Amino acid sequence: MKRLQNKKLKVVSMFSGCGGMDLGFSQAGxxxxxxxxxxxxxxxxxxxxxxxxxxxxVTELDVPDISDLDVLTAGFPCQPFSNAGSRKGIEDPRGQLYKQTFKFIEKLKPKVVVFENVRGILSTKVVTGNLIDEIVDTLTNEYGYHVKYRLLNLSHFGVPQKRIRVILIAVKNKNYLDHIxxxxxxxxxxSIRATLKGITNRLPNQKEIMRLNPxxxxxxxxxxxxxxxKSxxxxxxxxxxxxxxxxxxKYHYPNFFRRYARHEIQGTITAAFKPENxxxxxxxxxxxxxxxxxxxxQTFPDDFIFEGRNIKSKYQQIGNAVPPLMGMLVAEQLKHYCYTTEIGKLKRSKVESTELNVNQPIYNQKIAVNIR
Ligand SMILES: C[S@@+](CC[C@H](N)C(=O)[O-])C[C@H]1O[C@@H](n2cnc3c(N)ncnc32)[C@H](O)[C@@H]1O
Incomplete structure (x- = not known):
């Protein structure tokens, strides 16, 4: 077992962006x-x-030759699914990109598949019904996985931001599904106060700020x-x-120019970074x-440096990313599956995320936590 655990687990990352998810996986080893x-x-x-x-x-790349792949991750583009977007969904060519992942899964046969996406993916329609059902059916029936997906509020996992995202995990051994x-x-x-603590102008990217009109x-x-x-x-x-x-x-109560208070949790950091909305x-x-x-x-460490031709591009890279902390927690949990921890040892000490209200911060639901 020890020798097995010394072997580094291999990840193939599709739609990697600036590497939020991948940083989390590398932090987990x-x-x-x-x-x-x-x-x-x-x-x-x-x-x-x-x-x-x-x-x-990715549509023009060959699937690489990699043996014994442990994990395939993909955060395929979310714009076509996003509630903020056009909701053209699957007709949008970007909405077809999820199919690229099947090409990779077919050849590489990863032990685990991890997809991340926006909430809108759950209501996106395809010819056969719901897109999410098509993805689950394909993974199950064509590639033999057992699949679980959840809508999560990432602040329930220590990400200092109300960020609601779907994470789907597929494994071959269904006994692990409850622990995945x-x-x-x-x-x-x-709080915002705690999150911004200790930032000084000496930190990389701290002097970079989008110019606003007067x-x-x-x-x-x-x-x-x-x-x-409204104030x-x-x-x-x-x-x-x-x-x-x-x-x-008529305008759906827009909340322009929202300025959160220091004690609050920050709202979602999006790629469409607009100071007014x-x-x-x-x-x-x-x-x-x-x-x-x-x-x-987004939980990037202070020594993670954002590159790119302009500040807008850096805001976009960050808004698009999976918070590395979430990637790391998923990666750590998956080790149990990859290294086959005995199921009996995988008891949970806290409530399940599914028992929490996804729209509320965890501190409003404290009663439910730690009851076991
Ligand atoms: C939601 S972001 C993924 C973020 C990433 N998972 C992370 O944790 O930082 C989606 C990414 O897909 C990339 N993308 C979109 N279409 C693509 C294509 N056809 N080929 C390769 N990458 C593509 C975008 O540039 C974007 O960085």
């Missing part, structure tokens, strides 16, 4: 033997911090901590905003978050 993305800036960041990555469109997701983490201070700075600066554009007097609003305020139902105003300063600050909310 895995060896990323192949990674790919077609975004030049993301690959530059990946190379600087993690290792080799193939720059190119990591345990919740309930003892961490996830109107954005003007109104953003007037918003109190914990407020949004501003109607009379001082520009005409365009007054129109929205006059008919909030994402909650990215610093709680106490007259500016939005820097690249380093949003990297903190």
């Amino acid at each position: 895995y060896d990323i033997v192949w990674a790919n993305d077609f975004n030049e800036d993301a690959c530059e960041t990946y190379r600087k911090n993690i290792g080799d990555i193939i720059l190119g469109d 997701f990591p345990e919740v983490v309930d003892n961490k201070d996830l 109107q954005a700075i003007h109104y953003g600066s007037m918003i109190p901590e914990g407020g949004s554009w 501003l007097d109607y009379d001082i609003l520009p005409e365009r905003w007054k129109k929205i305020r006059d008919d909030m139902v 994402a909650g990215v105003w610093h709680p106490t300063k007259d500016r939005i978050y820097t690249v380093r600050e949003i990297a903190r909310f």
